[in-house]
Amino acid sequence: MEYRTNREPCALPPAPPGGQIVEDIVGFAEDHLIPLVDEGLGNSAYLVDLGDGRALAVDAGRDLRALDAAARRRRLTVAYAADTHLHADFLSGAVQLAHDAGATVLASAAGQRAFPHRALGDGDEVDLGGLRLRALATPGHTDEHLSFLLLDEGQELGVFTGGSLIVDSAARTDLLGAERTEELARAQYRSLHRLAMLPEATAVWPTHGAGSFCSAPPGTERTSTIGAQKQTNPLLAAPDEDTFVRRLVASLGSYPAYFARLTEHNRRGPAILTGTPPLPALDAGQVKALIADGGQVVDVRPVAEFAAGHIPGALSIQLREQFATWLGWLLPDTTPLVFVVGDGQDLAEVVWQAYKIGYERLSGHLADGMPAWLEAGHPRATTAFVTADRVPARPYLDVRQETEYAAGHVPGALHLELGDLARHTADAPAGVVVACGHGERAMTAASLLERAGHTDVTVLDGGPADYAAAHGLRLDTVDAGTADGGAR
Missing domain, CATH: 3.40.250.10 (Rhodanese-like domain)
Known part of the structure; x- marks a missing residue:
């Protein structure tokens, strides 16, 4: 399973002095907040134990196996399912939770979702039974983006920031097209600075994290505090809005083609499933x-x-x-x-x-x-898969992401990101050696090339450092700006 229940991120980084308030926030997170990390997509969902047998789910995905297991362990029923925005990288599980558990779906009114939900605008609050959830309009990643501030008797415990403020960055603003990227980046600037006005001890619980193509820098921390982000987030450190926009836009790399389809799918609502669909x-x-x-x-x-x-x-x-x-x-x-x-x-x-x-x-x-x-007598194909010391002297094709290539690549390597390769198979030379970081993406690339008619393709079992060591080379680097999510 690619999901894991992650308790460690709840041990929040040090916040500025706050005495009992800080202790209360940390204690709440340790006792009541269960992050569920999808390592493959680089995202976190959250299950909040409301203390009375009910739970709040935030940005749950359609694969609810880990969330359901966590709820069963704590004997919780999901009463609320909140989505911070219309997701582009996964299908929401909110509609399924409404069906399975009778959960009330909480989402932005501006998203115009086509299924039953409680439509929220800026400043609207939901009584969770002791705790309260306040919607904060934080557009930028999407037009209709909300952050959800969790309060206990008026005290800010934490804020579910979705794709606005994330650890040491902010989520990408180009998903609605290049013509709107700068406009949304400016909205993101205002949203981050609005969130930065919350008390410094307030926990920050983002959805997008390292490894997400919705844009997050590499790193292990998936949660933070407002105070810590004011100290370490380079976007919050930008001296003005124009600098912020330049930094954010410069960090944007490529993203998967399916992102273009899922926003509308989530607006309509995914179909209800009655179990694991069959694979005959x-x-x-x-x-x-x-x-x-x-x-x-x-x-x-x-x-x-x-x-x-x-x-x-x-x-x-x-x-x-x-x-x-x-x-x-x-x-x-x-x-x-x-x-x-x-x-x-x-x-x-x-x-x-x-x-x-x-x-x-x-x-x-x-x-x-x-x-x-x-x-059954059907034919098979094979692909050469060799270690660096056995790679023939042939053209070398690197299919990693731009930031990986920039960080270190074989001198003279041809570079085509795997996501772009299908449209450029004719650009690959004959007899090419294909490489990535370990071999998985390179084998995918080789299968694309073979499907397009290339023969005699070799895949490197390893990465550029292995190749350089075996051939007495030093890797080249280029200045590619801020990392956009790292190795995939």
Whole structure:
């Protein structure tokens, strides 16, 4: 499972002196706040124990397995499901929580959601039964973005900041198009400075964190305090609005193609699910027929197994934490998908990673895997997968993100981000060596190249440092500005 229940972030970084107030906030977080981290998407959802058997869920995703398990352990019923904004990187679980637990959905009135919810505007408050939740309009990441300030008898405990103030940064402002990026960056400036006016001991509980393509710098901290952010966040340290905008816009890298679809999907509301959707077992003949009818094979096995033998034309996306990101970046959600899985791999994990980003045309999986395909007499393809000391002297293609490439790359390397490669396969030279940080993305890239007709593609088992060490080279670097989320 890619989700984890994370208790450590509740041990907030030091806040300015505040005596009992600080102790109360830290104690509340330790006793009542359960962060649920999706490592693959780089996001945090939160489950708040309201102290009376009920709970508040904030920015819960459609894959509710971890949240449901945490609620069961504490014998909680989710009474409220709050969304800070119309998410672009995952489908919200709020509608499902309303169905399953009778939760009241809390969301911005400006989002015009097409399902039952309590529509909130700036300053509106919700009585949670002792605690109160106050909506703060904080546009920038999206137009209708709200932050939710949690209060106990008027005392600010913490603020769920979604995609406004995040640890040492702010979320991206280009999701509504390049023509609105600067406008929204200026709105983000005002939103961050509004939040910075909260008491310094107030906890900051963002949704987007390190690894999120909604833009967060690399790092391990997923929560903070207002006081700590005023000291360490370079955007809050900007001397004026223009500098803030330049810094934020300069940090924006690429993001997955599926982001363009999910905002509207979340406005309408995802379909209700009655359990883990099925992934039927298909024999080799059925898989071959699906391919002939326009279906796509996605091979989720470890890359070494894919290299040793795979269905011709299959796309390699190893089942790992980042599986959903690359599925959503490289394939349309309208293509019927059939999966090849390896021994011990979890079919339910494949399904949930696909469904949480709106990929529901899952035709099935190849029963008994590649052995069944070969026993049926169908052809297989192979891909060279070699360590750095065995890489042939050929053109070197680096498919990592721009910031990774800038931090250190093989001299003379051709650079094409994996997310852009499908549109530029003709630009890759013949006999190319493909590399990333470890090999997973490079194998995905190789499968794209092979599907486009390239032959004699080699994948580096390792990264640029391994290649440089094996060939007596020093890595080159370039100034690429602020990191935008790190290795994926």
